[in-house]
Amino acid sequence: MTTLTKTEDAPAPTGRDAFLSVRDLRVQFSTEDGIVKAVDGLSFDLERGRTLGIVGESGSGKSVTNLTVLGLHNPKTTTVTGEIVLDGQELTGAREKTLEKLRGNKMAMIFQDPLTALSPFYTIGRQIMEPFRKHTGASKKEARERAIEMLTKVGIPHPKTRVDDYPHQFSGGMRQRAMIAMALVCDPDLIIADEPTTALDVTVQAQILDLLKDLQQEFGSSIIFITHDLGVIAEMADDIMVMYGGRAVERGSAAEVLRAPRHPYTWGLLSSMPSLSGNVHEKLMPIPGNPPSLLNPPSGCAFHPRCGFRSEVGGTLCTTDRPELGAGRASACHLTAEQKQTLFVEQIKPRLG
Amino acid sequence: MLRFLIRRLSSAFVILILISAFTFLIFFAAPRDPAVLACGKNCTEAAKDIIRDNLGLNDPIAQQYWEFMRGIVMGRDFSVGRCDAPCLGVSFNTDLMVWDTIVDRLPLTLSLSLGGLVIFLTLGLGAGLMAAAKKGTVTDKTLSSMSLVFSSMQIYFLGPIVLGALVFSSGIMESPRYVPITEDPLGWFTGLLIPWFVMALIFTAQYTRMSRSSMIEQLQEEHVRTARAKGMSRPYVFFRYAWRGSLIPIVTILGMDLGALLGGAIVTEMTFSLAGIGRLAVDAVTNIDLPLTMGVMLIGATFILMCNVVVDAAYAYIDPRVRLG
């Protein structure tokens, strides 16, 4: 259905039928040390009702991308080029007022740490009511009823009394539920969830993920799910985009990327993750080295300093030429499709178990 | 809230008792005999003894203290007349009721301090917010460097300069004076304008810097970003979310400054030739005036304790995580 399932050599996505379409997005921060290329030529599409998982290390540009979609970057220090089209509406260069009307309404965000992301100064109820009143013009009473309704939906017990509690009076999981209630209060079409479960206990994580899935079904929203946890992404995402150094290095459906990954970085990610079904004695293989500097990105393929398969490509291709990501199911690597297939089957897969 | 008030009031009560006892003891521990100041030229021991007798200083200290404390509740009788409760005694120096004297002087000190406070808080927080909103721009840099210059100044330094410029050499303004606001609101305002202005110059700076840095910090808070992500407008988020949080450190400092302001009243009043509580405190100590010293100490301490309660309440109001109790 999605463009992501199309073959590699299909034409680049047009975004015409996509709900959210990002094209050649570049986000640059000017800092005292120089220009940071946080996102460098990113394109992806997302259709209604589907979930896109974005995976990558910290600093890979996944959070910046999504803040940029919402327009929450600092306009003074940030340069954004490319286009972001939400439901036919161009967001880059849109006026602040326009964006304000969309935020919390058509697109909403769920943040990682509900403790810091909720204001300690206002009640949960008030924080849920605020966007609802702003976007729907509802009265205080209506908004309060809506807030209670939302709290009920996200499974907060005694919502009628808890609505007047402050965030510090909630447990971690409840806070995240409240945050979700806040994000969904206006029935947004697009939900961006930025590592929504990272700060939570594992048991609570599962509950929250279930909740999100249920709500998605009920509201029919599209979700961008950002995480570095491939286990979570396997559960949530329809499609996956792997990001490295501000660029997408691999994309495909969840099944494709997780079962038959084609990029050495994705291999590294998978190898560094424990598997329940795998051999417990198998050692985890962390990716050597550090994430690349965005001030001075490595030449050629940004992953080449950490890549164990450079010799397979041969020559200086990896250090001089940047591999492009094709359309559809694709990976940005100089290895040939056959090499990728062989290397994965022979070297990587056995370790994943 | 009620529990908070009861607890704070009872602890304030204990503190006041301790302060009064301590002041009393210090007074008698110091080798300064108030009798010598009312003794004229032929100050023999016998002459001083008569004065000490008049002042009640020949009674045991414990009895004097008891009578003083009892007077606060019950009132006392003096040779100059009945001193109704709350009676803080009769000044050794002026023979006036200490309570009346303090009530007489308090409006000036309050006008001076609170008026100054309102001005420098408004200016300071305003400038701080502006600098934070325009962080890194010329406005920000100007405001920040101005605040550095003035915050390093003192009233006794800046006061005479401003007086010299505005009053003595140019005659643009009259010397500061105090008229009760109830009598002449305009006169009250213009009379205290110079001291307020000087206080504002000095204190505004500090609050500008504090407000700026605290605001910048708050603007980077995640919950501020969340509010923006909800579609709340920039000004709404700026004031409702970020500003509220930025007030917490400011309220804390303000709580301390209120005490300093009262202490600073001494310098301010001296500099501008005004007669308030600050000057009364100096007079009390200079004239070895026990009842006046006690009165000023107790009123000052009460004021500071009250300020602390108000600050704590404000703190709890701003940040619901803080529990009163």
Added chain:
Amino acid sequence: MRLLSTRRARTAVVAIAVGSLALTACGGDSDSQTKDDSKTQDDAKEQSEAVAYGDAEASKGPAAPVEGSREGGTIRVYQQTDFSHLDPGQIYVSDAGLLSVLIHRGLTTFVEDDEGGLTVVGDIATDSGTPSEGGKVWTFTLKDGIKDEDGDPIDSGDVRHTVERLYAKHITDGPTYLQQWLSGEGTKYREALPEGPYNGDHLPDDVLETPDDKTVVFKFDTPRPDLPQALAMAGYSIVPEEKDTKEKYDQKPTAIGPYKIDEVNSGKNMKLVRNDEWSAETDPKRHAFVDGWDITFNHDRVDQSKRLAADRGDAKNGIQFSGAVDTSQIKSIVSNEETNARTIKGYAPYVWQLNMNMDRIKDKKIRDAITYALPNADILRPDGGSYGGEPAGGLLAPTVPGYEKGYDPYGKIENPQGDIEKAKELLKEAGAEGQSLVYGYANVPHRQEQAIIIEKALEKAGFEVEKKEIDQATYYERVGKVDNGLDIYMTGWGQDWPSISTVIPPLYDGDQLADGSAVYSHINDDKVNSEIDRILKITDPEEATTEWQKLHRYIVEEINPAAPLYFTKQLQIHGSNVGGARYSSEKSYIDVSRLFLKS
């Protein structure tokens, strides 16, 4: 006149200190750059003419006319601290003494001519008093038409009451001459009337007699030739019997003088308005040109000086009362012709001296060495320099009759930098090189500076100096203790009235030496003691003055209990609209009895 040890004076001293510091910081050559037209000793000589006793004619009102005077307006007074007392019985200090000129009247008062010559005249009495029995009995007759502010006439009963209330326990701060002369030394006099007149007790007729409404007779057991001058003190002003409110009288006294208190806010301000019951016809001293006086407190000397120098608005009608031009402002004020024309200058009655505790420094050679070593001019500098005073050669101020100009046995005027060589020599002769001295001084800046100067000079001369700071508020109490543990310490003393009898007896009569007495040097010399007793009884002022002079020379040259340091001078400024301003050599401040506003 007044003593610096009373309470308000101390507060003032603290305040001057800041200014003194500033003056020193300006550099030592400031004096040479500014033309020095401060009062010189020639002017002072007039100030110290023997006081004449005026007859009935001299005691009649109205007061001598003042050129250019007109009526109306309100004089603005800028004053540092509130008046110490308003109850006459409690008034000793100069600030309240000056105010009392405006509101109180006594049996006698001083009138002053344009040259500063003083005459004691009858104020509410018809003359300065009639002595009999060799000065043991003094009779006063009251003028007609003297009323208090309520229009009630003053009679001899009010005078009796005024005297008798001084015996009551609540009167502690005023002069005690009269009480002691009538009823006994020290505090013994109080036994004569322990409750004052309040319980209906009175002094017996052989002490104080009021044979009729208009006559008052004082009876002493020794001649009291100074009585008319003593009675001119503010402390002996009349308190009408019916109006006496005991302790409360200090807050709201009843006026007999030309002005009455309209409004008083303790520590803040005071307003005086005309007392319509006062009649210029009865008053040989006071005019009442202005309609009122608007006095505000809490103006330190800097503020007073700046306001009056700037001469804007209200300050045009402004004067200083007991304040002086701040030392930091002196140079700019006297060097500007316009502001200098608005100053008044004269000698204040104080002599500053360095007492040498004779219980501890018994060898006169050592005391002489100390005296020679002191650099008087340098010591004066922190206290105002040449406008603040001038080096003293003896222990009498230029304001006291009998002061001998140029008397300088230790060369302190001739050589105000001190004579270290001579000091060394004397110390060697005494075999006391390295003698240690404990120097006590008050913890205020100008005294601290002086301490350093004195320490340096004495150490150069071969002494070891140990400095001991003393709390300013209790300084005089501390040095006034017989067992004060100090060797040398400064004190200032001013006459109570222009007579040596108010200087030498209290300071040098060894019989009076006790805790709290003013015999700071602990001198106790039989000859001095007996001479004091003898001279006090001499009724002829000229003869008495001559004898005092001899005794003064004997004390300075033969005993040397205290090294003379400096006399103090007064410099005040007033607004440009104030007319009739002149220095009052009696009060040592601006003469408030004759001020008017030019427009």
